[in-house]
Amino acid sequence: MPAAAIPAPPWRAPKKAPAARQPLSAEAVLSTALRLVDRDGLDALSMRRVAQELGTGAASLYAYFANKDELLEQLLDRVVGEIPLPRADAPDWKAEVKRACFASRNVFRSHRDLVRVARANIPTGLNSLRYAEALLALLRGAGIPDRICAWAMDQMSMVIIADAVEQSIHEELGRRTEAEPYLNQVRDYLAALPADEFPNLVALAPTMIEGSGDERFQFALDLMIDGLATYARPSGGAA
Known part of the structure; x- marks a missing residue:
């Protein structure tokens, strides 16, 4: 009997079919990398893993x-390209900034923990530059001084990134379905503290865990953007 016709022993693991080689390009590499992150998270991404998915060697990347x-x-810039650009001609600039912040947060949250790349990093890709340009046009058009525009954009980015990172951590820890029991434990722990030493934590224990993630994010934006509005000049124009 030819060797090829001899069946493999049942205890031997079947061989995996080799990955089909795909046409290689920068776009193919980015698409594959994003698919890996969406599926397995940022820590699973490597040049070798991307190359395996593409059916090639890491050196070719x-x-x-x-x-x-x-x-x-x-990859981060590609994801930023999914965010709708703020409209400088929006009739209500505050509402438009808040809408843009929510849109940014939702896009980042749709790609697992990729947003971690944005920490302590100033994005300079084309999509990031276009987004920054559009947001600055909106803020300057509202009559907010240039220095306040620049700093506000930076601080809003930090709030968005921090919220998205925290959400990705909770999801990785499996708290998406266990959030309520965990938060109730935190509430009960705070409420049980010695009231003579921690009177405010005890009093506010129920309030500390109130509100959904969206409500708390909206609260953060309201604080920041309502404060930003105090710098706006009704006549418009930038200082």
């Missing part, structure tokens, strides 16, 4: 990206 850091930068 370096023709398009100098290293993993460059791949991550461009």
